[in-house]
Amino acid sequence: MTALHDPGTIRLASPDLLRATFRRHAAGVAVITARGAAGPVGFTATSVTSVSADPPMISFGIGTGASSWPAVAGTDHVGVHILGEHQSELAATFARSGADRFGAPTAWREGPAGVPVLDGVQAWLVCRITARVPAGDHRIVLAEVVLGDAGGDGRPLLYHQGRFNGLRD
Known part of the structure; x- marks a missing residue:
């Protein structure tokens, strides 16, 4: 008998079911940055996912209630930063509501098109936004890669079961 026949394991679709399911899905961690009216946001x-190789395009989701949404909604360019396993504190800072995300110890510089570029990441891209697609309480942002650097060292940072983790050997 499969679990589908056990009424104790079947749950109706809900935000809680989605969150519980995706806590089990290990995902790479990135920080998205943009130039906002009052300064950098992220x-x-x-x-983050690769969408197209030719032209090179990526996508990411952002909640319309997020503090960064107004800047992402109003800008033409964003930065996409792939974090390494040594950057769990940086990931936590950019995930924390009300945090001073660009204050010390965050190391960054203004990059092309005014996009904040984080230092010490595994890779970064500057991308031109081509579409913002409504998706429930989020928007799926499609963006074409303009330039970047994939020369960082180290292993990737992952998010799994509500925690930031590195790869295990």
């Missing part, structure tokens, strides 16, 4: 994302 947030931690586990939804």
Whole structure:
């Protein structure tokens, strides 16, 4: 008998079911940055994905209630930063509501198109936004890669079961 026949394991679709399911899905960790009207903004994302090789395009999701949403909604360019396993504190800072995300110890510089570029990451991209697609309480942002650097060292940072982790050998 499969679990589908056990009424104790079946749950109706809900935000809680989705969260519980995706806590079991290990995902790479990125920080998305943008230039906002009052200064740089950024947030931690586990939804970054490669969309197209030609032209090179990525996507990510952002909640319309997120503090970074107004800047992402109003800008033409964003930064996408792939974090290494040594950067769990940086990921936590950009995930924390009300944190001074660009204050010390965050090391960053203004990059092309005014996009904040984080130092010491495994890779970074500057991307031109091509679409913001409504998806429930989020927007899926599609962006074309303009330039970047994939020369960072180390192993990736992952998010799993509500925690930031490195790969295990």
